[in-house]
Amino acid sequence: MHHARFARLVGLALFVCSSLFSVPAFAQIDFSGLWTVRYHEDQPERSPGGELGDYTGLPLNDAARLRADSWDAALYGLKEWQCRPHGSTYMWRSVHPVRISKDIEPITGDVTALHANFDDLIDRVIYLDGRPHPPEEAPHTWAGFSTGKWEGNMLTVTTTHLKEYIIRRDGVPLSDRTTMVEHWLRHDDYLTVVQIVTDPVYFTEPFIQSTDFVLDPTRLRDTPELCEMEEETDHPAGWVPHRLPGTTTDAEEFAKKYKLPVEAARGGAETMYPDYLKKLKQAGQR
Amino acid sequence: MPRVLMVAILAGVGLAGSIPLLAHHSFAATYFEDKTQTVEGDLVQFVFRNPHSFVHLEAPDEKGEMQRWAVEWGSGMQLSTQGLTATALKAGDHVIVVGSPGRNAEDHRLRMKSITRPKDGWKWNGQFN
Numbered sequence: 001m002h003h004a005r006f007a008r009l010v011g012l013a014l015f016v017c018s019s020l021f022s023v024p025a026f027a028q029i030d031f032s033g034l035w036t037v038r039y040h041e042d043q044p045e046r047s048p049g050g051e052l053g054d055y056t057g058l059p060l061n062d063a064a065r066l067r068a069d070s071w072d073a074a075l076y077g078l079k080e081w082q083c084r085p086h087g088s089t090y091m092w093r094s095v096h097p098v099r100i101s102k103d104i105e106p107i108t109g110d111v112t113a114l115h116a117n118f119d120d121l122i123d124r125v126i127y128l129d130g131r132p133h134p135p136e137e138a139p140h141t142w143a144g145f146s147t148g149k150w151e152g153n154m155l156t157v158t159t160t161h162l163k164e165y166i167i168r169r170d171g172v173p174l175s176d177r178t179t180m181v182e183h184w185l186r187h188d189d190y191l192t193v194v195q196i197v198t199d200p201v202y203f204t205e206p207f208i209q210s211t212d213f214v215l216d217p218t219r220l221r222d223t224p225e226l227c228e229m230e231e232e233t234d235h236p237a238g239w240v241p242h243r244l245p246g247t248t249t250d251a252e253e254f255a256k257k258y259k260l261p262v263e264a265a266r267g268g269a270e271t272m273y274p275d276y277l278k279k280l281k282q283a284g285q286r
Numbered sequence: 287m288p289r290v291l292m293v294a295i296l297a298g299v300g301l302a303g304s305i306p307l308l309a310h311h312s313f314a315a316t317y318f319e320d321k322t323q324t325v326e327g328d329l330v331q332f333v334f335r336n337p338h339s340f341v342h343l344e345a346p347d348e349k350g351e352m353q354r355w356a357v358e359w360g361s362g363m364q365l366s367t368q369g370l371t372a373t374a375l376k377a378g379d380h381v382i383v384v385g386s387p388g389r390n391a392e393d394h395r396l397r398m399k400s401i402t403r404p405k406d407g408w409k410w411n412g413q414f415n
Contacts (some may be wrong), residue, residue, distance in 0.1 A: 044314075048312065048313050048314055049312020049313055049314055049315060050312050050315065051312075051314045051315070052314065052315050073312055073316040074388075075311075082337065097385065100391035169312035170314075171315070178381075228336060229337050231337060232340055232356055232358070233356045233394070233395055252329060
C-alpha cells in the first residue's frame with residue numbers, strides 16, 4: 001500500500017516536473033505581424049521597375065529571351081490586366097508589405113497554416129498540417145498552393161500550381177510549371193525570405209534571391225487600395241500589345257548605358273558566376 | 287561626408303519612406319524616362335483611380351495634328367496624400383502637361399511630371415510611383 005502511494009507520488013512529481021520544464025520537440029518561430037519592405041534593396045526592381053533588355057543575373061534560356069524581347073509593358077494598360085496581382089514568385093520583391101497571420105487549431109493549439117497577405121492582393125495560405133499538394137490538373141492561381149515544414153527555426157515553404165507570370169518587370173517570363181521553395185528566417189525584428197525558383201520551361205537552373213523585411217508594430221490596420229479598370233489608351237477592341245521578334249534593340253541600349261557587353265546583358269546561367277568575368281577579360285571585353 | 291553624397295542619401299531616405307502601392311508595370315519599360323515632352327490642350331477626362339490616375343486631353347502632336355493624349359499619374363491614394371481630389375480638374379480645362387513620352391509613339395501616352403492650368407495658375411509637379 002505504501003509502495004503504491006509512493007509510486008503514485010513519484011509519478012505525479014515526474015509529471016509536474018516534465019510539464020514545467022518540457023520544451024517542444026522542435027522550436028518554431030512566430031512570424032506573425034506586419035512586415036514592411038526595404039525599398040533600397042534592389043531599388044530599381046522595386047518601385048520603378050526593371051529596364052527593358054536587362055536580363056542580367058537570370059538563368060534564362062533562348063525561349064525566355066524571345067518572349068521577353070517581344071513583351072510590351074503596355075499589356076498592363078489593358079483592362080483585363082490592370083488589376084492583376086503579382087504572382088507569389090514576384091510578390092516578395094514588389095512594393096507591398098506582407099502581413100503574416102496564423103490559423104490555430106482550437107483544441108490542440110497547433111498552428112495549422114500561415115497566411116502571407118500582401119495588401120489583400122493575394123493571400124497566400126501555407127499549410128502546415130502535412131496535407132499533400134493537389135494533382136497536377138488542379139487550378140493554378142496567382143498565390144499557388146503552398147505547404148510548409150519546420151526545419152528548426154526556419155520554415156521551408158514549397159509552392160506549386162502557379163500561374164504563368166514574369167520574374168522581372170521587363171517581361172522575362174516564368175511558366176506555369178514553375179515551382180518555388182522558400183526559406184523563411186526571423187532574426188529579432190528582421191525577416192529574410194530566400195526564394196529558390198525552378199522553371200523547367202524558361203530557366204536552365206534555379207534562380208535564387210533573398211529579400212529582407214522589418215517588423216512594423218505601428219501599423220495595426222491596412223487601408224485596402226481598390227483597383228478600378230478603365231480604358232487607358234485608345235485602341236481597337238482585341239488589340240494585344242506586342243513587339244515583333246527582331247525589331248527591338250533594348251539589350252544593345254541597356255548594355256551601352258551600363259557599359260556591359262551585350263552578351264552579358266542577355267543573361268543566362270553562365271553570366272551569373274565570377275568565372276564569367278575571367279572569360280570576358282580573356283576575350284578582351286572588360 | 288561630401289555635401290552631394292549627404293543630399294543623395296537624404297533623398298534616398300525620403301523616397302524609401304514613401305509608400306507606393308500597386309506599382310504594377312515598370313515605368314522604365316513603358317516610358318522614355320530620360321526624355322521630356324510638353325503638350326498643351328483641353329482636358330477631356332480626369333480619371334482619379336487606382337492603380338494609376340489618368341488625365342486625357344486633346345492636344346496637337348509635333349506635326350500639329352490633334353491627338354488624344356493619355357497622361358499617367360499617381361494612384362488616387364497617392365494623389366490624395368498630396369491634397370488632390372477627383373474634382374481638382376474638370377473636362378474643358380485648358381492645361382499644359384510636361385511628361386516622359388511613352389515608348390510606343392502611336393499611343394500618345396505620357397508619364398506626368400507636371401501639369402499647369404494657366405487660367406488660375408493651379409499647378410502640380412512632383413513624383414509618384
